[in-house]
Amino acid sequence: xxxxxxxxxxxxxxxxxxxxxxxxxxxxxxxxxxxxxxxxxxxxxxxxxxxxxxxxxxxxxxxx
Amino acid sequence: xxxxxxxxxxxxxxxxxxxxxxxxxxxxxxxxxxxxxxxxxxxxxxxxxxxxxxxxxxxxxxxxxxxxxxxxxxxxxxxxxxxxxxxxxxxxxxxxxxxxxxxxxxxxxxxxxxxxxxxxxxxxxxxxxxxxxxxxxxxxxxxxxxxxxxxxxxxxxxxxxxxxxxxxxxxxxxxxxxxxxxxxxxxxxxxxxxxxxxxxxxxxxxxxxxxxxxxxxxxxxxxxxxxxxxxxxxxxxxxxxxxxxxxxxxxxxxxxxxxxxxxxxxxxxxxxxxxxxxxxxxxxxxxxxxxxxxxxxxxxxxxxxxxxxxxxxxxxxxxxxxxxxxxxxxxxxxxxxxxxxxxxxxxxxxxxxxxxxxxxxxxxxxxxxxxxxxxxxxxxxxxxxxxxx
Numbered sequence: 001x002x003x004x005x006x007x008x009x010x011x012x013x014x015x016x017x018x019x020x021x022x023x024x025x026x027x028x029x030x031x032x033x034x035x036x037x038x039x040x041x042x043x044x045x046x047x048x049x050x051x052x053x054x055x056x057x058x059x060x061x062x063x064x
Numbered sequence: 065x066x067x068x069x070x071x072x073x074x075x076x077x078x079x080x081x082x083x084x085x086x087x088x089x090x091x092x093x094x095x096x097x098x099x100x101x102x103x104x105x106x107x108x109x110x111x112x113x114x115x116x117x118x119x120x121x122x123x124x125x126x127x128x129x130x131x132x133x134x135x136x137x138x139x140x141x142x143x144x145x146x147x148x149x150x151x152x153x154x155x156x157x158x159x160x161x162x163x164x165x166x167x168x169x170x171x172x173x174x175x176x177x178x179x180x181x182x183x184x185x186x187x188x189x190x191x192x193x194x195x196x197x198x199x200x201x202x203x204x205x206x207x208x209x210x211x212x213x214x215x216x217x218x219x220x221x222x223x224x225x226x227x228x229x230x231x232x233x234x235x236x237x238x239x240x241x242x243x244x245x246x247x248x249x250x251x252x253x254x255x256x257x258x259x260x261x262x263x264x265x266x267x268x269x270x271x272x273x274x275x276x277x278x279x280x281x282x283x284x285x286x287x288x289x290x291x292x293x294x295x296x297x298x299x300x301x302x303x304x305x306x307x308x309x310x311x312x313x314x315x316x317x318x319x320x321x322x323x324x325x326x327x328x329x330x331x332x333x334x335x336x337x338x339x340x341x342x343x344x345x346x347x348x349x350x351x352x353x354x355x356x357x358x359x360x361x362x363x364x365x366x367x368x369x370x371x372x373x374x375x376x377x378x379x380x381x382x383x384x385x386x387x388x389x390x391x392x393x394x395x396x397x398x399x400x401x402x403x404x405x406x407x408x409x410x411x412x413x414x415x416x417x418x419x420x421x422x423x424x425x426x427x428x429x430x431x432x433x434x435x436x437x438x439x440x441x442x443x444x445x446x447x448x449x450x451x452x453x
Contacts (some may be wrong), residue, residue, distance in 0.1 A: 008074050014191065016176055017331040026075055028269060028322050031161070031211075031218040032189025035331060036269045036322045038075050043321035050084050050299060052092055 004029055069121035075321065078094025079293030080087070088298040089121055092305060096125045100130060100308050101257045102301060103393050105243060106264035108133030108292050114426040116294045118301075129257065129384045129393035132246050132349060133264055134212040136163045136419035137391060140345040141379040143239045144169040147208050149374045150237065156372075157200060159193035160208040162186040163419040168412060170380045182201055190222035190236075197234035206368045209236040214266040216357060217331035220338035223359065223366050237368040240357035241344055243267050243401070244275050249352045251283045255394045260304040262297065263289035265319040270335075272327025276315045284313045296433060347415055348388025387414030390423050397427040404433025 004013040004027060011032070013019055018034040026038035104110055110130045113119050119128045132138055148169045151158035156176070165174045165186065183203075187193050190207055197205035209219040219236065222319040226234040243264055250256055268289045282285045286307035290300030293364060300318045307314060316322055337360070344356025359367045384402045389395040396404050398418070406415040408427055416422035420429075427433065 011188075014189075014221065016336075017328055019330065022089075028266070030214050030266060032191055033218045033221065035214070035266070035328055036218065039321045043075055046299075046321060047078055048317075050088065050295060051086065054317075057311065 002034075005036065076293060079291070079295040079297060084295055085121075085298055088295065088302055089208035091121075092298075092302050092430055093123045095309055096123050097300075097309060099125045099127065100259050100305055101127045101129060102260045102304055103129050103131045103258040104290070104297070104300075105131040105133045105247065105301050106260040106262075106267070106292075107131075107137070107419065107423075108266070109133070109290065109297060110423050111261060111262075111421055111426050112292055112294060113299055114423075114430045114432065117155070117430075118294060118297055120300065126301060126303075129395055129396070130423040131250070131261075132346065132391040133212065133243065133267075134391075134416065134419050134421035134423070135215065135241065136161075136167055137387065137415040137422045138241055138346040138349065139164075139167070139210050139239050139415070140347045142345065143210075143237070143378055145377040145379055146374045147172075147237055148172065148174065148204050148221060148367070149377070150178060150368060150372045151184055153204075153372070154203050157183045157185060157196060157203045158208070159185050159187045159196060159205060159275065161210070163421070164210065166409075166412060166418045167415050168418075170377070173198060175281075179366065181268075190219050191225075194209060194225060194231060194234060197231050201233060203233060204371075205234050206372075207234070208237045209238045209240065212241055212243055212264070212267050212269045213335075214269065216335045216339060217270055217328070220335045223338050224334060225362055226366055227363060232365070233366040235366045235371050236359070238339075238357065238359055239344070240339065241346060242341070242355050242357070244279060245352050246289075246346070246349075247276075248279055248283070249349070249355070250392060251279070251285065253392060253394075255392070256382045260286045260308050260395055261288070262300040262304065263287045263315070265289055265291045265296070265323055268317075268319075268323045268327060270328050270331050273315055274325060274327050279431055280313050280315050286313050287315045287357070289315070289317045289319055289321065289323050292370065326442065327395050334399045346391070348391045385414035387416040387422075387424065390416050397424040398432055404428060 002015045014033045021037050027034040028036045103437045174184050193207040274287050276287045286304050289301045339357035340360045341354050342356050342358040343353050345351045386400045412418045416424040
């Protein structure tokens with residue numbers, strides 16, 4: 001078990017399914033169980049792709 | 065966490081950027097050449113779509129229909145009546161997730177039974193019901209183990225721990241459902257209009273998405289595993305439409321910050337130890353082969369269906385309710401004559417009006433029962449970025 005902070009609310013969550021998790025990591029929690037560690041690199045990559053697409057869209061469709 | 069930080073949720077707020085959302089929608093407008101019908105499978109996604117009005121922001125060519133992914137909504141009436149029969153017993157403490165309490169059975173709901181003296185308790189986690197079992201050795205504690213694959217690891221752990229720790233007064237009434245057979249069933253229906261899917265991000269967090277690959281291939285539909293924030297949904301729609309426009313039908317992952325192709329193997333292992341695949345009846349949809357989990361024989365001492373002999377129940381659905389067609393994506397909530405009239409969250413006729421994840425409840429909560437002029441006026445004042453924080 002470990003403590004997870006949900007934007008200010010702290011609850012005990014079961015970490016049995018995420019043995020790789022360390023203190024300070026972000027996790028996805030469902031019914032009291034951490035099911036995945038949020039992958040920081042992938043999160044940054046998804047966001048970067050969206051931003052790049054936004055820049056491209058700006059170049060191609062200036063009137064939108 | 066400092067006060068300042070608490071206003072910004074990392075990995076959440078950046079996926080609600082209005083400026084980026086507008087760009088994704090612009091890109092969609094640029095690439096779409098003809099009408100496409102997409103289904104979001106998961107009730108959490110339906111909620112995001114209706115809350116942020118994403119369906120109204122998309123180009124007219126792209127239609128979103130809502131899928132069967134609300135676990136409370138698809139739990140069969142027989143199972144709910146069974147739960148009620150067990151909850152009525154004086155020797156039982158009946159534990160359930162909160163959104164199940166208002167779901168109408170043939171006669172009443174769990175909340176009504178509670179008001180009549182039944183010991184019905186809401187738990188946040190199945191583990192909480194184990195604690196109740198330890199604290200009440202003279203009572204029989206029954207947990208209503210419903211849900212999709214996302215909830216299965218939690219429910220499996222409760223049963224596993226009960227056996228390991230010899231908690232004999234704990235049992236579960238299992239009504240688990242599985243997403244891939246439901247998608248296949250929708251695609252085989254003669255009424256089907258769906259051409260591409262936003263796959264369920266949190267189900268795939270547990271199960272991975274390999275099992276979706278044969279479905280995409282067999283039915284020639286793109287399936288994009290998608291997250292739950294507005295930008296996730298929009299990117300999922302964009303990835304699906306890109307595939308459709310290019311004539312592709314692949315499984316793609318929009319949600320890699322959480323979902324891996326293999327899923328969570330540790331969780332899958334325990335789920336497979338505790339549960340076995342079985343045929344399952346879905347409310348409003350009917351029986352779907354190999355679409356559910358039941359307890360394995362080794363755990364029969366914790367199987368509420370076996371422990372509490374429940375007689376055959378004569379179930380009765382209200383005839384006016386079209387929740388079955390809503391769950392299959394054939395109809396939308398406002399197509400129902402009872403929507404927002406006889407059927408409201410306070411007096412739901414069908415389960416889709418009860419759970420926050422149900423399509424009818426989401427439509428009602430965000431004002432879709434109001435007339436069109438009101439809705440258009442509301443839309444003009446609503447932006448993609450929420451301001452409720």
